[in-house]
Amino acid sequence: MNTYKITAADNTFTAEVEKRSGQDLNACYQCGNCTAGCPFSFAYDIQVSNIMRLVQIGQRDKVLQCHSIWLCASCQSCTTRCPNNIDVAGVMDHIRHMAREAGLATERKVKVFVDSFLDSVERHGRVYEMGLMVSYMAKTGRVFTDVELAPKVLPKGKLPLKPHSIKGKEQIAAIFKRFREVKSK
Amino acid sequence: MSIRISYYPGCSGKGTSSEYETSTTGVCQALDVDLVEIPDWSCCGSTPAHTVNHVLSSALSARNLTLAEQEGFDTVTTPCPSCLSNLKIAEHKMRKESFREAVNELLDQPYGGGVDTKSVLQVLVENVGLDKVRERVKTPLEGLKVACYYGCIMNRPPEVMDFDDHEHPMAMDNLMEAIGAEVIPFPLKVECCGASFGIPQQNIVTTLSGKLLEVAKGLGVDALVTACPLCQMNLDLRQGQINAAQGTQHSLPIFYFTQLMAKAFDLSDAVQGMKRLIVNPQKALAKIGQADKEIA
Numbered sequence: 001m002n003t004y005k006i007t008a009a010d011n012t013f014t015a016e017v018e019k020r021s022g023q024d025l026n027a028c029y030q031c032g033n034c035t036a037g038c039p040f041s042f043a044y045d046i047q048v049s050n051i052m053r054l055v056q057i058g059q060r061d062k063v064l065q066c067h068s069i070w071l072c073a074s075c076q077s078c079t080t081r082c083p084n085n086i087d088v089a090g091v092m093d094h095i096r097h098m099a100r101e102a103g104l105a106t107e108r109k110v111k112v113f114v115d116s117f118l119d120s121v122e123r124h125g126r127v128y129e130m131g132l133m134v135s136y137m138a139k140t141g142r143v144f145t146d147v148e149l150a151p152k153v154l155p156k157g158k159l160p161l162k163p164h165s166i167k168g169k170e171q172i173a174a175i176f177k178r179f180r181e182v183k184s185k
Numbered sequence: 186m187s188i189r190i191s192y193y194p195g196c197s198g199k200g201t202s203s204e205y206e207t208s209t210t211g212v213c214q215a216l217d218v219d220l221v222e223i224p225d226w227s228c229c230g231s232t233p234a235h236t237v238n239h240v241l242s243s244a245l246s247a248r249n250l251t252l253a254e255q256e257g258f259d260t261v262t263t264p265c266p267s268c269l270s271n272l273k274i275a276e277h278k279m280r281k282e283s284f285r286e287a288v289n290e291l292l293d294q295p296y297g298g299g300v301d302t303k304s305v306l307q308v309l310v311e312n313v314g315l316d317k318v319r320e321r322v323k324t325p326l327e328g329l330k331v332a333c334y335y336g337c338i339m340n341r342p343p344e345v346m347d348f349d350d351h352e353h354p355m356a357m358d359n360l361m362e363a364i365g366a367e368v369i370p371f372p373l374k375v376e377c378c379g380a381s382f383g384i385p386q387q388n389i390v391t392t393l394s395g396k397l398l399e400v401a402k403g404l405g406v407d408a409l410v411t412a413c414p415l416c417q418m419n420l421d422l423r424q425g426q427i428n429a430a431q432g433t434q435h436s437l438p439i440f441y442f443t444q445l446m447a448k449a450f451d452l453s454d455a456v457q458g459m460k461r462l463i464v465n466p467q468k469a470l471a472k473i474g475q476a477d478k479e480i481a
Contacts, residue, residue, distance in 0.1 A: 039337075039377040043389055071389065073380035074232060075337035080351055087342070096236055109385035117233040121245070125227045127196040136384060145384060149422060156461045158201045167225050171248065171293050178291045179241045 002050070009058035017055050020094040027084040028052045034078035034088045044068035048078055048088060055091070064099040070107035072096070112139045118176075120163075125172040128163035188312055191258035192220035193249055193272065193302075195265035195414070196228050201422075202265075202414035204458035208443035209264045209305055211452045215321055216313050220262070223252045229271040232381050239278065243288045246275035247296035254300050264305045264443070266339045266413045270346070272302040277345050304339060306412050306442065307348050310356045315363045323451040325365025328472045332371035332406045333357040333442070334397065334420075336378060336413040351375070357442050361410060364449035369404045373397055378419045387423075391430035394419045398427060398435045407469040408438040410445060417441060421463045438466035448473075 018025055028049075035041055035049040045067045046054070054063050063069070069092055078088035105111040116135040120127045137143045153159055166172075198206035213220050230245035250272060253261045263269050279285040279298055289295035303311075309318065335354045343351040352375060358368045378397060379390030397420065401409050411417045421439040428435055439462065447455035448470075459466055 039379075039393055040389065042392065043386070071382070071386065073337070073377055073382065074235065075377035075380065076341035077337065077377070080341045080343060089342075093235060093239070097238055100237065107385070110382070113381070113385040114233040114236055117231065118237065121228040121230065121234075126199070127228050127231070129197070129200045133384070146387075148425070152425070152463050153201075153422060156463070158203055158461055160200055164196075164199050166227055168227065168248075172227050172245070174293060175241070175244045175248070175291045179238065179244070182240075182287075182290065183238075 002046070004046075004050070004054065004059070004062060006057065006059065007061070010060045011058050013060035013063070014055055014058045016098070017091060017094060020097070021087065021091045023086050023091055025052065025056055025086070025091070027086055028056065029084070031083060033081050033083060037077040037081050039075060039077065040068070040071050040073060043071050048072070048092065051095070052086075052088065052091070055095070063095055064102055064104050065106055067106045069096045069099060070105065070110045109140055109142070112136060115139075122173055122176045123169070124163045125166035125169035126164050130159050130161060131163055187217035187219055188308070189219040189221060190308065191253040191256060191261040192222045193226055193229075193253075193261050193263040193268055194222065195263055195268040196231075197265060197414040201418055202441075204461040205264055205414055205417070205441040205443060207454055208441055208447040208452075208458050211454055212309070212443045212446045212450065213305070215450050215452060216309070216317060218308065218313060221256065221258070223249055223256070223261070226252065229268045231267050231271065235271065235274075240284070240287045240291065242271060243275035243278055243284070244291040246271045247279065247288055248292060248294075250276060250300040250302075251292070251294050251296045254297065259300055261300060261302045262305050262308050263302060264412070264414075266304065266336055267415060269302055269304050270338045273345055276300060276302065304348070304412070306339070306356050306360075310360060315359055318360060318363045318446070322364050322449045324449055324473070326361075326445060326449050326473045327365045328367075329408070329469060330367045330369060330406045330472075331361055331408050331410045331440075331445070332369050332401050332404055333361060333374060333410045334371060334416060335374050336411070336416040337375060337380070339412060340375065357410060357412060360442060361445065364446055366445065369406050371401065371404065373400050378416045380415060380419075383419055383423055387426060388430065390419050390423055391427045394423060395427045395431040395433065398424070398437055399431075399433065401437060402435060406437075407472055408440050408466065410440050410442050412442055424464050436464055438462060438464050438469045440466065
């Protein structure tokens with residue numbers, strides 16, 4: 001079992017996670033149901049129930065710098081199975097938002113994938129799968145990502161080589177623009 | 186009695202899951218469900234948007250709900266569970282005034298609320314009904330043994346998704362039985378396939394989807410049946426990567442449930458869609474005397 005060296009509690013961190021997520025974190029009594037059902041536990045550096053505990057005791061740095069928050073797929077197992085009705089996946093999502101806002105991304109490839117996806121939506125109004133792949137490869141330098149799949153998928157005609165831009169794409173770009181303005185206030 | 190409903194295809198329907206899209210529209214037409222595509226619909230933001238910010242995510246989804254509302258609809262249907270989840274969560278969260286105001290601040294046209302979203306699966310099971318499906322079958326899929334895989338978010342979290350059982354959903358199982366297939370209970374029907382980590386963290390997908398294939402193989406099924414473009418892609422397109430990573434030799438066809446319905450309904454474009462699957466479904470189709478030389 002992993003143990004963690006605890007630093008002085010930063011109660012503002014606990015309060016911020018509670019406020020953003022709207023969840024009563026004190027309701028977590030460490031039953032471990034979330035971790036037991038989490039399909040991603042094998043890939044996590046800190047298990048989800050341990051993250052819940054670390055948030056309770058104000059361990060800001062440990063939580064915002066862990067890898068698990070980037071590897072959670074929001075599959076909703078934890079939220080669905082929490083006996084105290086805590087939206088655990090929602091808490092993970094909010095912690096990820098906080099890490100991002102603090103300029104932290106311990107899983108850079110995951111962050112680049114997310115950013116490339118949203119860039120594509122901002123530009124075309126819909127996600128353009130081929131463009132997303134190219135953008136991801138360019139930004140990560142991982143030019144051989146899934147390259148072995150190309151001969152399988154391309155002849156099937158499932159990956160259009162041109163984006164489907166929509167007429168209202170400026171409306172979508174405006175959503176992103178306003179979002180950044182609100183965030184920078 | 187025909188059903189007229191607003192339709193949100195989702196981005197992958199126009200690309201990597203085009204066979205889901207064609208079989209969905211074909212099956213709905215055959216069952217008198219009139220799908221009215223939302224004019225100039227845009228991306229719901231999928232998983233990436235909500236991992237960045239919930240207001241942004243809901244704004245991307247709500248634009249589409251507003252467009253549906255303007256067309257006079259109070260219900261939207263979509264084949265994709267990720268779109269479904271985002272559209273439903275936007276509507277759910279926007280019932281709270283402060284959240285709704287924050288989202289509407291990002292939009293050209295504010296969303297008033299009150300538009301429900303249902304999966305195509307839910308519409309077929311609840312609004313059309315299994316009796317009508319049974320009546321429409323031309324070639325029952327007798328002899329085909331399948332397991333149904335729902336993925337993680339079709340039914341979860343239950344208070345938002347409000348459909349079927351969240352641990353043991355049966356909608357697809359019942360549909361497949363209605364078209365004559367033999368359905369074997371699948372214990373991992375709501376486990377996650379690894380979702381969108383295929384590109385940035387391939388080992389997550391090969392591990393989780395590998396487990397699904399291994400269990401399916403143990404059940405002796407001819408195919409897995411899915412309702413999600415991402416699950417289907419991980420299990421089908423990435424099956425070779427899974428085999429390489431896990432040292433397995435799976436060759437299990439992964440159908441969309443609508444493809445098998447199209448097959449049972451004898452819809453002419455059903456074969457066309459089968460050609461787009463990566464794992465060759467010939468052997469499975471041969472079980473129902475439906476093997477097609479045309480399928481590469």
